[in-house]
Amino acid sequence: MSLDGKILSFLRALVSSRERKAATTGIIIGILYLLHWSQQRTSAKISLQRSRKANKGSVDLDFFKRTVELLKIVVPSWKSLEMLNLVLLSGLLVARTLLSISISSVNGRIVKSIVTRDLNLFMKRIIQLAMFAIPASMVNSGLDYLSHKLAIQFRARMAYYFNQKYLSGLIYYQMSNLDNRIANPDQRFTQDIDKWASCLSNLYSNITKPCLDIFLFSRKLSDLVGAQGPIIIIGWYFLSGIIIKFITPPFGLLTAQEQQNEGLYRACQSDIVNHAEEIAFYRGNDWEKRRINGTLGTIVKHINNILAKRFFMGTFDSMLVKYGATMTAYGVLGLPVFGPNKEKYFARIGNDPSSITRDYIRNSSLLINLAKAIGRLVVSYKDLQALAGYTTLIHEAKVVLEDLSRGKYQRTMIEGSSYDQKSRGNFIIADYIKFENVPVVSPNGDLLIDKLSFTIKPGMHTFIQGPNGCGKSSLFRILGELWPLFAGTVYKPPMEQLFYIPQRPYLPHGSLREQIIYPHSKEQMEKSGISDAHLENLMRIVRLEDIIEKRGGFDQIEDWNDTLSGGQKQKIAMCRLLYHKPKFAILDECTSAVSIDVEGSIYQHYKDNGITLITVSHRESLLKYHNHVLKFDGEGGWNFYTILADS
Numbered sequence: 345m346s347l348d349g350k351i352l353s354f355l356r357a358l359v360s361s362r363e364r365k366a367a368t369t370g371i372i373i374g375i376l377y378l379l380h381w382s383q384q385r386t387s388a389k390i391s392l393q394r395s396r397k398a399n400k401g402s403v404d405l406d407f408f409k410r411t412v413e414l415l416k417i418v419v420p421s422w423k424s425l426e427m428l429n430l431v432l433l434s435g436l437l438v439a440r441t442l443l444s445i446s447i448s449s450v451n452g453r454i455v456k457s458i459v460t461r462d463l464n465l466f467m468k469r470i471i472q473l474a475m476f477a478i479p480a481s482m483v484n485s486g487l488d489y490l491s492h493k494l495a496i497q498f499r500a501r502m503a504y505y506f507n508q509k510y511l512s513g514l515i516y517y518q519m520s521n522l523d524n525r526i527a528n529p530d531q532r533f534t535q536d537i538d539k540w541a542s543c544l545s546n547l548y549s550n551i552t553k554p555c556l557d558i559f560l561f562s563r564k565l566s567d568l569v570g571a572q573g574p575i576i577i578i579g580w581y582f583l584s585g586i587i588i589k590f591i592t593p594p595f596g597l598l599t600a601q602e603q604q605n606e607g608l609y610r611a612c613q614s615d616i617v618n619h620a621e622e623i624a625f626y627r628g629n630d631w632e633k634r635r636i637n638g639t640l641g642t643i644v645k646h647i648n649n650i651l652a653k654r655f656f657m658g659t660f661d662s663m664l665v666k667y668g669a670t671m672t673a674y675g676v677l678g679l680p681v682f683g684p685n686k687e688k689y690f691a692r693i694g695n696d697p698s699s700i701t702r703d704y705i706r707n708s709s710l711l712i713n714l715a716k717a718i719g720r721l722v723v724s725y726k727d728l729q730a731l732a733g734y735t736t737l738i739h740e741a742k743v744v745l746e747d748l749s750r751g752k753y754q755r756t757m758i759e760g761s762s763y764d765q766k767s768r769g770n771f772i773i774a775d776y777i778k779f780e781n782v783p784v785v786s787p788n789g790d791l792l793i794d795k796l797s798f799t800i801k802p803g804m805h806t807f808i809q810g811p812n813g814c815g816k817s818s819l820f821r822i823l824g825e826l827w828p829l830f831a832g833t834v835y836k837p838p839m840e841q842l843f844y845i846p847q848r849p850y851l852p853h854g855s856l857r858e859q860i861i862y863p864h865s866k867e868q869m870e871k872s873g874i875s876d877a878h879l880e881n882l883m884r885i886v887r888l889e890d891i892i893e894k895r896g897g898f899d900q901i902e903d904w905n906d907t908l909s910g911g912q913k914q915k916i917a918m919c920r921l922l923y924h925k926p927k928f929a930i931l932d933e934c935t936s937a938v939s940i941d942v943e944g945s946i947y948q949h950y951k952d953n954g955i956t957l958i959t960v961s962h963r964e965s966l967l968k969y970h971n972h973v974l975k976f977d978g979e980g981g982w983n984f985y986t987i988l989a990d991s
């Protein structure tokens with residue numbers, strides 16, 4: 345007995361009696377229930393992990409609303425290039441289906457010419473097939489090209505949109521420092537957008553093409569075998585679709601989780617690159633290994649979990665979509681010969697076996713295409729879930745950016761805090777700095793200093809002292825409008841007259857000149873009449889002129905963070921201050937790595953150039969360059985008083 349025969353007799357045995365039928369049904373229901381249960385267990389675990397984000401990544405009404413919202417960004421108008429490409433893609437999809445129908449007919453005719461042993465006709469049909477093959481190949485290639493082209497266009501539109509929002513005002517700061525909804529914004533704006541764009545453009549072809557194919561192939565097939573042909577095959581897939589929907593695990597959710605795990609793993613790797621020296625001095629490699637292996641372990645565990653689910657799903661997919669559908673398709677192919685209208689059919693073809701063969705080949709070719717189309721549509725549900733996962737991530741980033749641009753942020757506040765994230769204080773532009781009853785409160789509502797009041801007019805060089813963590817830098821975060829002003833009034837000059845130098849200066853990748861003039865461009869520098877000779881002069885003042893020649897001049901591009909010493913980096917930042925020459929300079933422990941004599945001469949130079957200094961330092965040697973002191977006691981108390989300056 346052949347394998348098919350054995351399978352058939354086994355299946356027959358399964359349903360040969362009432363008891364066996366009941367047992368078989370019970371086993372099937374049991375398997376389905378087990379799968380459904382395992383799916384629910386994972387959903388529960390994940391929703392626990394992603395607290396409060398229960399519906400993340402599911403294909404529901406919210407997903408469609410979010411997609412429409414995001415589509416408006418990537419296809420901004422009917423006249424946009426993206427719309428044109430979508431139309432072109434749709435045109436090619438129609439062309440490809442029509443070509444497939446024609447090729448099916450030619451296939452049938454080729455087989456007929458073989459069965460009738462007609463060489464001339466055979467050659468003619470082969471040439472006919474070649475004529476279709478040329479445009480069909482071009483259309484296939486065109487579809488692939490346009491689908492990738494759309495993906496990059498979507499990605500570019502979305503990335504420009506986010507970059508624009510992220511880098512406007514202080515949103516880039518607030519997103520990581522005030523709001524705690526998104527842990528890795530960098531991943532959202534790079535990898536997640538890229539994946540979302542490819543998913544979206546692929547899905548357009550993966551859904552529209554099968555829909556179109558189903559419509560056109562069904563029409564053609566019902567002309568040839570009667571309406572019941574396409575109805576049977578579509579019915580089979582519809583049933584399979586319902587079963588697959590019932591047992592499919594939440595792949596969207598799992599994808600979103602996978603992306604988050606990947607982000608954490610990448611952050612561990614980049615921490616090692618960025619802080620290699622600090623880690624090396626601490627010999628922190630074992631600690632880093634534990635951390636990095638821990639995150640890698642989470643990724644591996646999660647992917648293994650996904651793979652197991654895919655295995656079960658793959659088995660069901662194959663059973664229903666592949667083998668089950670093949671059996672159903674044979675039933676449809678037998679319809680003309682064994683079906684209710686067989687007499688009519690035989691009368692039409694004149695009982696000619698070669699015509700039966702021709703029709704069989706043509707119909708099976710059409711049916712294979714129809715089955716493939718429906719199969720793709722059913723399977724594309726998984727792609728839809730993946731898209732739902734990315735859509736959730738991108739949409740969440742959009743919502744956070746919009747909230748932040750309206751001054752709203754979400755953060756877990758400390759228990760009992762009387763501050764509710766709303767800024768109620770006022771900023772007033774003046775030519776001096778004045779704090780009037782300003783509370784210094786951290787973004788999570790921790791009150792560091794209650795009602796701070798002082799005035800710094802030009803020439804009032806102020807030295808700020810206090811224990812660690814008392815709120816000295818926080819004061820500047822409020823002055824720089826990075827942190828919310830919960831109450832009181834702050835008078836301050838416009839931002840271009842205030843300049844801040846932190847302990848660890850930021851040195852972007854670029855030329856040596858760019859390190860000094862940051863955030864100005866070379867054009868801005870030249871426009872304000874400043875030359876390289878002037879910059880050289882400034883470098884001389886901070887005693888850093890030797891690196892100009894040693895490093896190959898101002899145009900030399902390097903990763904300055906890696907190649908300069910701690911003190912040299914601080915000197916670059918001090919030189920930057922001299923270039924910008926603001927009215928007020930905030931120097932936050934910015935000379936801790938600079939030798940005392942150089943530090944003193946630079947301070948004197950600043951003062952001689954009319955810059956009012958506001959210094960935070962634990963170095964008493966700097967006190968003599970100031971005439972006022974703002975002292976914090978570390979318990980919320982403060983004192984602002986005058987001292988006698990040396991110069």
Ligand SMILES: Nc1ncnc2c1ncn2[C@@H]1O[C@H](COP(=O)(O)OP(=O)(O)OP(=O)(O)O)[C@@H](O)[C@H]1O
Nearest residue numbers: 521786787788792811812813814815816817818819
């Ligand atoms: N982004 C933030 N979110 C919440 N709390 C913060 C944030 N940044 C700082 N803090 C907290 O605010 C407090 C004051 O920090 P701040 O940086 O102002 O201290 P500081 O006085 O400058 O200390 P140091 O002398 O060590 O530099 C600290 O308890 C710190 O933990």
